Amino acid sequence: MIRTHQGKMGSTEICRRLVPEAISWALTRFTRLVTGAQARWIGCAPVPVQRVYFGNHNSHADFALIWASLPAELRRVTRPVAGADYWNASAIKRYIIHEVLHGVVIERSREDSAVEPVDVMAEALKAGGSLIVFPEGTRNTTDELLLPLKSGIYFLAQQCPQVEFVPVWMDNLGRLLPKGEIVPVPLLCSISFGTPLQLQPAEDKDSFIGRIRAALLATKESAQPGE
Amino acid sequence: MMSHLQTTWLMAGGILALLVLASVLGAWLKLKVADGNPHSLIDSLNIRIRAWWAMTIAIGLALLVGRVGVLILFAFVSFTALREFLTVAPTRRGDHQALVMAFFIVLPFQYFLVGVEWYGMYSVFIPVYAFLFLPILSAVKSDARNFLERTGTIQWALMITVFCISHIPALLNLRIPGYDGRNVFLIVFLVLIIQSGDIFHHVCSRYFGRHQIAPQVSPNKTAEGFVGGTASAVVLGMLLSWMTPFSVTEAALVSLACTLMGFFGGLALSAMKRDRGVRDWGIMAEGYGMLDRVATVCVVAPVYFHIVRHWWSA
Numbered sequence: 001m002i003r004t005h006q007g008k009m010g011s012t013e014i015c016r017r018l019v020p021e022a023i024s025w026a027l028t029r030f031t032r033l034v035t036g037a038q039a040r041w042i043g044c045a046p047v048p049v050q051r052v053y054f055g056n057h058n059s060h061a062d063f064a065l066i067w068a069s070l071p072a073e074l075r076r077v078t079r080p081v082a083g084a085d086y087w088n089a090s091a092i093k094r095y096i097i098h099e100v101l102h103g104v105v106i107e108r109s110r111e112d113s114a115v116e117p118v119d120v121m122a123e124a125l126k127a128g129g130s131l132i133v134f135p136e137g138t139r140n141t142t143d144e145l146l147l148p149l150k151s152g153i154y155f156l157a158q159q160c161p162q163v164e165f166v167p168v169w170m171d172n173l174g175r176l177l178p179k180g181e182i183v184p185v186p187l188l189c190s191i192s193f194g195t196p197l198q199l200q201p202a203e204d205k206d207s208f209i210g211r212i213r214a215a216l217l218a219t220k221e222s223a224q225p226g227e
Numbered sequence: 228m229m230s231h232l233q234t235t236w237l238m239a240g241g242i243l244a245l246l247v248l249a250s251v252l253g254a255w256l257k258l259k260v261a262d263g264n265p266h267s268l269i270d271s272l273n274i275r276i277r278a279w280w281a282m283t284i285a286i287g288l289a290l291l292v293g294r295v296g297v298l299i300l301f302a303f304v305s306f307t308a309l310r311e312f313l314t315v316a317p318t319r320r321g322d323h324q325a326l327v328m329a330f331f332i333v334l335p336f337q338y339f340l341v342g343v344e345w346y347g348m349y350s351v352f353i354p355v356y357a358f359l360f361l362p363i364l365s366a367v368k369s370d371a372r373n374f375l376e377r378t379g380t381i382q383w384a385l386m387i388t389v390f391c392i393s394h395i396p397a398l399l400n401l402r403i404p405g406y407d408g409r410n411v412f413l414i415v416f417l418v419l420i421i422q423s424g425d426i427f428h429h430v431c432s433r434y435f436g437r438h439q440i441a442p443q444v445s446p447n448k449t450a451e452g453f454v455g456g457t458a459s460a461v462v463l464g465m466l467l468s469w470m471t472p473f474s475v476t477e478a479a480l481v482s483l484a485c486t487l488m489g490f491f492g493g494l495a496l497s498a499m500k501r502d503r504g505v506r507d508w509g510i511m512a513e514g515y516g517m518l519d520r521v522a523t524v525c526v527v528a529p530v531y532f533h534i535v536r537h538w539w540s541a
Contacts, residue, residue, distance in 0.1 A: 036310070141320070178320045185326040186306075188314040 020099040027100065028075075031068040035061065035176060035189035039069035042222050043195030044166060046071050050130055051164045051196065053078070054153060056146060056216055057134035058174030061184065066132050066168055067101065069191050079124055080132040083108045104131065118152050122159040135212060141179050146216060154208045157199035167194035167215040169223055194219030234470055238415060242283060249276045268433050275426060278520050282418070290411055294399055295342075297411070301396045302338040307517040308388035308508075308525070309334065315503040316380040321368030325361040325381055333357050334389050341393050344400045353390040358382055387496065387525050388518065394528040401532075401540045403472050412470040417485065417531055419467060421524050424460035424486040431455025445497040453490055460486040472539050481534060485527045492526025 039046070055066055063080055070078055080103045087097040087105055097103040104124045106117035121131060133156075136147040157165065170191045177184040197215055199208055253273045261269050289296035313326060333353065340349035362378040398413045432452030440448045464482025468475045500508060508518035518525075 172314065174320075175318065175323075175326075178323055181323050183327045183331070185313070185323065185330055186310055187326075188310060 023096070023100045024075075027064060028068040031061065031064045034184055034186055035065055035173070035191075036186070037065060037069065037170075037189040037191050040190065040192040040223060042192050042219065044164075044193055046074055046193075048074060048077070049164055050125065050128065050162075051078075051166050052125070052131045052133060052153070052156065053166045053168050053193075054133050054135050054212065054216070055168035055170055056220075057136045057139050058141075058170070059139065059177045059179070061173050061177050062134065062139075062170055063101075063132070065170055065173060065189065065191055074130070077128070078130040078132060079104050081106060081121055081134075108137070118155045118159070121152075121156050125156075125160045125163055135209075139179050140174070145220070146213060149209050149213055151205055151209060153212060154199075154205045157208060161199045164196035164198060165212065165215075166196045167212070167219045168192070169194065169216060169219040171220070171223070190223060192219050192223035194222065234409065234412060238412065238470055239287075242415075242419075246276070246280060246283060249279070268430075271429070272426070275422075275429075279422065282520075286414070286418070294396075297396045297399060297414070298338055298342050301392055302334065304517060304521060305334055305338070305389045305392045306330070308392065308521060309384055311508040311516045311518045312384035312388055313381070315505055315508070316377070316384060317373060317503075318377050318381065319370060319372065321370040322365045322377055322381065324364040324368075325378075328361060328364060329357075329381060329385055329389075333361075333385060337389050337393050338396070341397045341400070346397075346400065349393065349397065353385050357385055361385075383499065387522075391525040391528050392521065394532040395524070397532055398535065401536055403535070403539050404541050406472040406539075409470075413472075413535060416464070416467055416471050417527065418524060420460045420464050420482045420485060421489055421527060423463045424456040424489060425523060427459035428452040428456025428490070441494060441498075444501055445494055448490075448494060448497075456490065457483065457486045472535075481531070484534060485531050488530045489523040489527045493523045496522045496526065 053066055055062055063082070067075060067078065067080060080097075080101055082097055082101075082103045082105050084105045084107045087093050087103065097105060104121060106120050108117070121133070124131060133153060135149040135153045137150040137152075138147070140147050153165070157163070168191065170189060172187050172189040175185070176187050176189060194215055195218070197211055253269070253276045256269045257263065257266070257273060260266070285300055286297075289300035292299075309330065313329070318326060337349060337352055340352060361381060362374075365374070365378055395414055395417070398417075399410045401410060401413075403410070429447070429452065431454070432447055432449045435451040435455070436447075436449035438450040439446060440450060440453065461479050461482045464478045464485075465475050468478035471478055471481075473481055500506075508516045508522070
């Protein structure tokens with residue numbers, strides 16, 4: 001370290017900042033190109049308000065699509081919530097999730113973790129960022145529109161009741177890259193942002209989860225390409 | 228017959244003049260007749276005019292590059308149209324391998340076959356080999372639900388968007404005595420008469436349309452529009468016979484065959500679109516898609532190709 005002169009340090013520093021920026025740019029472009037999706041802001045506008053974007057989960061690409069659909073200034077402060085079992089599995093995935101996506105990595109199975117996943121997410125919100133979550137908890141490979149939702153999103157809302165919860169419905173991504181497949185097919189996808197909701201005072205879990213689910217399905221309906 | 232260079236300049240100049248005229252007319256109509264307000268006919272005319280500019284520039288650039296340029300252009304058109312068709316297809320997880328094959332193997336290979344002028348193979352590759360092979364990829368995934376509908380849709384998508392469209396660059400492969408080096412005008416002729424038929428059909432339907440031909444399938448297609456569109460395409464075909472190997476009478480007959488095929492083939496494609504519950508193929512692409520623009524040319528291309536090949540090619 002002592003022998004490293006100033007110029008070398010400078011370029012290392014530049015690399016450390018620019019490489020994630022470049023990967024992020026490439027990932028955004030690539031996602032938009034492959035999915036052909038244009039974001040439809042139906043129930044709200046892309047404004048810098050602290051939010052939790054919650055989407056339906058069919059594919060790994062969901063993650064990238066929500067992220068790529070946000071305007072750059074929102075993307076910088078929005079952190080995807082990701083499962084540690086998948087994203088910490090290899091050096092490349094770790095680099096992508098931490099350095100490029102600035103993800104919030106949580107342990108999905110409770111036993112592995114000393115801290116509650118919800119606390120990790122709430123901490124990220126209290127630091128001022130926005131989050132991307134998938135309340136189904138895992139990718140939906142069934143014929144159902146949505147799997148039963150996990151209750152974590154309710155406990156998150158309890159800790160941060162001032163935050164807007166924005167439903168995000170994505171169509172066709174499960175067909176673009178189904179679970180277990182490697183090569184994506186370039187089908188056109190759509191992504192729609194619905195009307196935000198907030199936890200009501202003294203609202204119970206079932207009511208809130210019910211509204212979260214209804215909001216997702218309503219966003220799907222309003223995004224239908226009609227006659 | 229005119230020399231190659233004269234034909235090229237006459238054609239390029241004529242098309243550019245027409246486009247400028249159309250753009251000026253479109254802007255004038257928008258300003259004077261519609262007062263700048265939304266107006267369904269004028270707006271759809273203007274959308275078409277913009278598409279013609281894009282089409283002319285794309286084809287012009289491809290022609291400058293040469294045969295390879297034309298192949299790449301139409302391969303791209305096929306890719307975009309296939310993407311739109313399969314986006315609304317009722318496929319399931321088990322079809323993923325077949326879809327990957329359709330996009331990344333079948334499509335490029337069909338254009339490769341056209342490129343190497345292997346007529347015997349590019350005529351049967353999709354109708355026979357893709358037809359037999361792709362359903363196997365889906366079947367081994369052991370999911371039989373809606374199987375016929377799924378595989379049928381994939382096959383139709385490939386037939387229309389890849390097989391049919393690839394017959395446009397295939398026109399360059401034909402050897403027509405006394406017409407060397409000018410095959411490219413066969414493409415221009417086809418596109419011009421189809422586009423003119425389309426626009427006159429649209430206008431005649433709008434102003435004189437009384438009798439819908441198949442209202443459940445395509446409410447915009449009327450008997451009056453059909454007569455107007457067909458007549459205009461035949462007249463234009465006769466006026467443009469100088470750029471083709473056809474005599475004036477032959478040009479009229481070829482144009483008639485092409486517009487008839489285009490009109491009724493387009494009707495069949497509209498029925499498929501209805502069945503999938505979309506108004507436009509490009510519904511997911513926000514606005515007008517590629518397949519909406521090229522659907523008529525798609526269904527005509529192989530028929531036109533075989534007419535020219537059978538009666539004019541050596």
